[in-house]
Amino acid sequence: MSRIVSQRAIINRRAVITRLAALDLDDLPRSRRRGKVLELFKQVLAEGRAEIRRRFDASGDGRHTVRETCFLMDQMVRLIHDFAAEKVFAPGVRTLGEAMTLVAVGGYGRAELSPHSDVDLLFLLPYKRVPYHEQMVEFILYMLWDLGLKVGQSTRSAEECIKGAKEDLTVRTALLEMRWLWGDQELFKELQDRYRAEVMGVSGIEFIESKLAERDARHAQMGDSRYVLEPNVKEGKGGLRDLHTLFWIARDMYDVAGIDELAEAGIITAQAATRFAKAQAFLWTVRCHLHYLTDRPEDRLTFDVQPEIALRMQYVDRPGSRGVERFMKHYFLIAKDVGDLTRLFCALVEERHRSKPRRLPFRRLFTRRTQLAGFIQEGGRLDLATPDQFATDPGAMIRLFHTALENEVDIHPRALDQVHRNLKRIDGKLRNDAEANRLFVSMLTSPKNPEVALRHMNEAGVLGRFLPDFGRVVAQMQYDMYHVFTVDEHTLQALGILHSIESGALQEEAPVASEVIHQVASRRALYVATFLHDIAKGRGGDHSQLGAEVALKLGPRLGLSDEETETVAWLVRQHLAFTRFAFKRDIDDSKTIQDFVALVQSPERLKLLLCLTVADIRAVGPTVWNAWKAGLLRELYHRAMEEMTGGLAGKAHAARVEAAQIALRAELARIQWPEAEIEAHLGRGYAGYWTSCDTATQARHARLVREAEASAAPLTIEPRVDALRGVTEVVIYTGDHPGLFSQIAGAMAVAGANIVDAKIITLTNGMALDTFFVQESEGGPFDSPSKLARLSAVVEQVLSGRMRLAQELASRRGHLPSRTQVFKVPPRVLVDNTPSRTHTVIEVNGRDRPGLLYDLTAAMTQLGLQISSAHISTYGERVVDVFYVKDVFGHKVEHDRKLERVRVTLLAALKDPRTPGGATRAA
Template structure:
């Protein structure tokens, strides 16, 4: 336990006792005396906390701070108790039935208190409550509460504690950490002995199973990944609660009071014990900083606090990494260490209590050990044959993961611990060992899910040492609101997506790539490129170009042919090109397809690029991939293939249009549409419409258009909540006219909706069929019935001219989601005439905010520009919007002065409202 130096600087117990005695001696009414005593305790608490904080901010030692906070509260509780017993409720001789013991439980019982943590107290009685108990307990609690402390409490006898602990896991856990604080020690000793003999001695396996199940449930609620970019320091995977769980298990099984005792007894290695202490101290420090920074019991490392946390923990910016990214990388590495320790402790728990399990699957331990590929298969898990196996045969570290994947078995945590201790044996010799590289490539390209093996290798520290370039992105975060996982976790998940495509698990979400992945000739190049596509992030410069250089160097070492190496390097260099063109360019424009084909050049590369693009996007986060993006990529792929094959591909564009129409025709006929109505509806859509949407969406559109035309409705607004994507689709059917898109965007901004995607369609009958994907200000689906009703009314009022958008939006501009204000995005406006023969293409990049799309499109309308198509993309806090426009005469904008005017006005529209107002005032 951390020693507390100069305790009297935190609280001088002798001086306080003397002052309390003076107050007690004064002839004061009881209420006034209590007020003075309370004021004294408040001062002591304030001064003590200030001293603890001063020391913490000076040294940044979380372990010291939580002990010192605990010491301060210990002394205050004891002083309050003594004042109550000695001065407020004096008794000459107390009976044994009036004995009372104050016991700290929970985290407070462990001797750990973060600055804003709750205090849990047990008032332990001999057998039943008497008036004296009630008086003292009430005085103590009200005094602590009035001091501003958050106190959880219970008043029980030892018998009640034991009875409740048998039926309640929370109480059992709290009592496990019980610590005598003050009062009758005999009562506490009796409780402790009964707890050990009546609870711990008979319920160890049940306790272990329950705590691990509790942990799994907690992980599931928190996202079940230690690599989410806004982690919970206490409850998240790899956080303090996981360490607490390990400590509880160890204490329950081995009756220890300190993790170091496990190492001293030879149960775990001293290195593992040091890692536990290191992880615990780091997490304590982070939590203390969080509490001081937010001035509340905050445990979430949200984006808005991460930069200041990095400053407070002294992580400076470096040329290739910001301080906040370096801090979060360290956090994730610590969380990974906690995961390693969790696996090791779980193995110990299983071996200590071998009985038929409910959750731990202990029965596998009784299976007879067998030899597999130079390892022992014991209890269904791979273990080493000798303690020094990895020291004498370093290749065995790679073979361990290869064998586990091949035989689909788990690796024993003790073997993983041996791996961790032998990581220094992964040197240049092993990296260049042909057998080691062969085993690695077989894992990377395995028909069995490579995600499993590579994640285990990564968490064990093997992957980063075997592929040092990968080691540089382990636990590396990207400080934005778009990427959900660290770079290494994203990469491993992308490989898992490739496996799912091959296994046919994504045929509904990604039908084309699920089919063509079986047609690629360069399968090994595809998997290597997926593994390397983000490997150069964080180095400065274009990570795609730098990553291609890594691929060229690494390919030969991994056994790739020259052709495979070149293909993988090209894929890494261009891995963003397909999504950029599909989402930011008009794929109905022939020049877009021609430029893309010139880049890709061959059908094989086109297939590889589609598969990698799908894997990359799906692995960004659970809500990033959607049917819309799938359709755009699929259409770009098919049109490029048409050109490459001279229009002879099996699914040429005209064929796809006819096939799409045929599917819809059949569906409409099933729903009783007359043939003439079907053909009239099919005539409304231009060819691009039929290849953009799938049959299900076309059916919804057909119904909407039919109902609107039947009553000649001037405006139809139809919402559809997509809970899977956390968005609401708003389809608007109305007469097309210049500025329509801008007006609808403005109405949505007034209604508090944030547009994250949009598709503009003009039908042959002159009607607009526009679809907008919207979310609320916190990034959730815009699904409140009241909000949707307000949105429909707002669109109608704007389009009818009964609402002034400029006035309505003025009050809303500048409001951002609470966590988004910390991100800075340099504004950029590009006006380019080369991507299209018939349109000028405008691309704007900037910081997202309510009303931004309206500001941009309204500026274009005021410039006399006609928006033919818009491609709206939102990447967290950053927007990348692309517009295909013509001038009032229907031509490209080619005059230099007009082009410069467009850039200047759009840059002004991108400015935050506050900055724009300041400039206007100047």
């Protein structure tokens, strides 16, 4: 353990012993004696923690905090042990059979304890246990537990430890970091010597393979990306546990006490050891802030704590860049460094075990060396032909990744290490080299999945150096709850999804895009536009417009023709247009289609924009894409294409309606519906219904409607949990009437369900078939059986008039939590009469909260507005709700005074009643 400054200010062991002696315990009953001692130990622990916290607040350095916390815990454990041995149980000469050693294991053994970390103890005994052992262990553990500590403990002999280490990877890993704490040192030395000889000395590669497999499984469970926007500092990819894994591998291979010893021995470079130390110090500091801020062993860096930790770590706002975004960018760059170190250590393992025939999970063992495009291919991986290859030929860095992709081989970690060392050689000359740019575009548009090559380039730091505009978005977070990944990670995933569309892997989920992508004439422009679509995020201003300017600048450099460059720039500028029209406008309104066609202008651009849009949406996160959104995009595409290619939109739309009805007819006939009932159901849907959702959804609706009609039920509610998207779909079938949508929205708020999407459908029989996608107020599917039952009950009570909704919501405002409160979203209300010839269109933007949709729709009802269609979308903490409305006479709202009243009333409804003085201004 490194030296701790002013140890006695944290805990003075002698002073504590003196305070114990002053308690005068001899004449007290045992229970009162223990109580007074426990109270003293609580004071000592609290005083020590307060001093460590004071030091951390002053220095902001987690390196000292984890050492000091460990020191405090060491002294507490020793004091408790000695008090038990000397005051509680009969003192005297202990026999060899009563010897006992306290051993720190796991993170505690490494002498690293964050403020709320567990204390892992091994009570090491001779060959058999005696009553004295049981008494001591019980006293120490109960005292630690009563101090509020979480203790992981085991009681074993050396023989049991060795046997457990051979059989259990967890035991072996914990003992790898064992540290003598107190007690018999010979007993500890015996275990240490046997562990080195019988476990470390004979295992070969098995332990390392197991730890890497364990790491991969952990990554998969945590999302398998180091760029998730709410990362787990300990267990996530690129977090502390990955550094621990590297340390375990190093310790097992070389029996070193620290990574710095590897550098001293010349096994790794001093630079690599420094990067390890810096990454560890940063992650320790973040974890200490997390524990202190939340006052619990919290390891997830959630949105609500990120701003405060950023402030505490002195990341301040700058023009065009928020402090929290700068902090998180630093975090992701550290996580990337951890990935680089992982590759380096894998190379060390390979070199150590090169002569062994066992196949490693991270390499393919072949011994034949061949030449490939100026590189050496060995063991199925590319390596440099000469150590100075990049120094003499910087362009070889681009060629390395191109060759690996085209030949579908891995790149040797040694070569990647050399790339990292030579990044500064990627300068203006190389960036403007025609061959280097040709190779890059070849990778970007490769049929062998460009995501693979570009991800490797990004991890190695090449992508950001070769294209500085992309370098600006590397590790760039988007501080909201909608985007799951950093900008660079989102971009790379979008490229991978575009490749999947082209290869046919998404035929079922995106059938139209999977078809038209093979019809585009500007395939190269499509891939380049996908790569550049978010290139200007984080610059301030409209990233679409700024990105188009970047595209116009980069196109000639990348070797694109003028036509391709213009197409790329247009796609980047308009990459949000498809979703804007599909999700925020009524595509059954002919003016929506005409406005969209006027923007897109050509079938080629329409096809390109559809493919880019699908890739972009799916790359946002796993819960964003759904069949309903896919259906809206599909229908908008078809109607726009028909408008462009002959004006036969009506006939083509009728054909799609007929095709949807034929598909549903076949499905209902398959499950033996009578023909009369099939015909009756097909007559219930207006044309827009048949093109808005897929056959499977329509079949579920048909069954629900059939059962409701058969039982003459006035209200039918059917929930369906979609675990993949993390939402619950709630379908409600009931009689339509003014204010229905508002009543249901309010009922769901009372039941604790947060509406993230909604679809209003009115059938020809006057019944409403409304679908709501809901989550828990803190995220995740609304799937508890008791909560679903309550939701149904509350909706029924509200619609039957037995619950006074406004009063119920008002009384529950303070009990409806929302993690979105950490975000600030300026409220905005747009009232526009130009998007539709028959309706006034109201767009409402603001911060989501429980009950918001009810407040908005209730306000519209009070204003005398009739909601014809609603387009409800939630983008994390931000709602974008669009309503097509008419006045009580069935006309558009056109009087200026009435329009202003609508705007002001809805701005007031946007205000959160739980936040007095909250912003209500228009944006």
